Amino acid sequence: MKLLAGLLLATAFASAQVDSKLLLQPLGDSWASYSGDYSGKRYSNLKQVTKTNVKNLTLAWTMRITPGAQANNAIVGGEGDGILSFGGGNNIKGAVLQVDGTLYFSTPDNAWAVDARDGRILWHYFWKTRGATHIGSRGMGMYGNWLFFETPDNYLVSLDARTGQERWHKQIAPLEEQYFSTPAPIVVDNHVIVGTGNDLDEPGILQSFDPETGAVQWKFYSVPMKAGDPGLETWANLDAAKHGGGQMWVPGSYDPEARLYYIGTGNPSPAYTGIARGEGDNLYTCSLVAINVDTGKMVWHYQTSPHDTHDADSSQTPILVDGEFNGRPRKMVLTAARNGYFFALDRLTGQHLRTVKYSDAVNWATGINAKGQPVRDPAKDHHIGGSLVSPANSGITNWPPPAYSPDTGLFYVPQNDNYAMYYLTETDPRGAMGLGGKEEQGVGSLGSYITAIDYKTGKIAWRHRFPGNNGGSVMGLLTTSTGLLFGGDLGGNIVAYDATNGKTLWHSHIGAVSNAPETYMLDGHQYLLVASGDALFAFTLY
């Protein structure tokens, strides 16, 4: 008996570390990476919570964070002087890892470990910033006992998961070039894959760091950086390409067999006044790219918005699906872009399979070309007198994660049919820099939805419309093998929907939900975990 207990104990503690085996598992007991598993589906195999008993979900615990150095016992690091404060630290807008009973999450400049059984803070790490845009932190990556997170002022920080003590920090990109970093690092074997962002005119960078030493293993630029680079012919000149943007704001998904990392790139820059970019497609901005994780080389690309002019980045989480397409088994990657179009591609070759315009409001494109790409309408770029465009800058969808269920075959995505007037405010024929040169003023929405897209038929299987016209957007979705779909609504509820038809099954009013809900197993109970601003809420069945 004693021996058995000892063995059980050993087993339990063995799983405290994240290894490649755990990372390769389909989403179940743990939540070990940004999307829970590499596929990006946010489809949990857990079966305890069902359509029948979901109404019995009850609050297990809630906890509230206090960001900043003034919090009790904060471990303080960072390169800043400790005086600068840009806020944002009290809004949980990313993934929470759950590994062996501990939760790990981050907000701009802050990271926490919390007991998954009662929400008690185990440690809090605070980073003194040098500046930069503090818009959000999408969470942490984990490898062994090491955690990795990105700070707004562009450092990759590695912490010891057991204590919160810093191991090292490395610069991701120069603050002087006005980069700022929001993504959650993704760990693949001995690679820590790190994206960053920029709203000036600097190039998009994806890098791989060594998890032990923090050394850079490879660097991928999403735009041509030197003469002879592929895609240069789609820019006015090399200087335009090198200042062409294409940021990787949101983590990608990974196919371990193909050893390919799939990530959506951001908008070209200058974003609105694209004169200096030339008339070309501006590769590889607003594209889905497949990157070899060992070499950092791009294997294929598919551009979802050629020559974008609305800051409509394509940095949405791609979802990897093995399924049938036109009667033939396919390994696919699916993405619903900010521009209002959904795409299905063969993920081994990049071959285009399907495009669906999933929002009827979208009016920036005149149609679809032979490659399945939307064709931009230059008259809808902007106008001195204003141009009424859907989507508004925030997009039909944005960073909040979509979900996919292999049981229903449906792709679930938050949709907001918003409109804005885009005013050209720059008469300089050379255009502006960065996001300058236009002012966008919203005029509201025709409706907000959770939308279920059937990739096989290209049809919308169902839409759950939120009542009223408030124009908000759902902050991300989770689906389960028991036919549930979870997400925050626009009224401050966490809601369980029937994944087959979008009907509501359960809800709890916790305040505006700020991340995608997650689920995990602990002590034989399935938990539902969700954030609302500065608080976490854990629900379970007793």
Place this chain on the structure above:
Amino acid sequence: MLRSALIFAAAMAASVAIVVNPVGAQNAGKNTPKAAPAPLPAGGGGGAAYPQRPLAPADVRSRGEAIYKAECAFCHGEDARGGDMGNNIIRSQIVLNDDSGERIAPVLTRGEGVEGTMMPKFSFNQNQIADLAGFLHSFRVNGYDGSRNRPETIVVGNAQAGQTFFGQKCAACHAVTGDLKGIGTRITDARTLQQRWINPGAGGRGVATKQSMVTITMTNGQKLQGPLVRIDDFLVTFTAADGRQRTVKRDGETPKVELKDPYQPHRELYPVYTDKNIHDVTAYLVTLK
């Protein structure tokens, strides 16, 4: 490729003509005290997230500006945002990462130039390069720059066509001698006026916004009605006649809830009208003094 001298000269003339006052040009040569750091916003980004560099002493900037005008502006533009021959050097990775000329120097003096450009070699000494750096670093580095060359007005439409459109699509609910009387005087900023008429529900000064009205038919036939406070799939709240907020539980279609958004007809026009229609109506409304 080097373009013909004529085209080049014309382009440079255009580029010079459009120069407005960058921070550096405003301050160069004046004994301006070091600017106080901009106030920091609560969260988010924008210019303040990247504090602009402390200004170099005025004499440094003044000397740097003189060198720049004589040797650099011809290609890079007086405002450093680029010309037909030279790149925008405000956003240049070399200049952004430079502190006091150490990264700029190799490009200028060692003939390394910049790949894919016509950048020639210069024989500046170290002091001149430091002065040039002091001047270049005085430019505001920010994409969102509200002080740039703004159009004078957003009114670009045809008032007569706007009047016709108004008669067809708006006159059923609105009258220029009634609710819209003097609208062009009440809202003097044309862009504000345009935003308000496209969707008055978006709020703002000058136009009183009306709330949606909700009618709830209870299972016993009782009808509750009032301005909507909030609604989701589970609850609906309205303000009752006595001023109290009342909340009613919703369960699917029970009770029956009907919303009337006073601005729904405005929303329904979004997919219908063209930008020209919008510009024309605004051009008409601004004349209603």
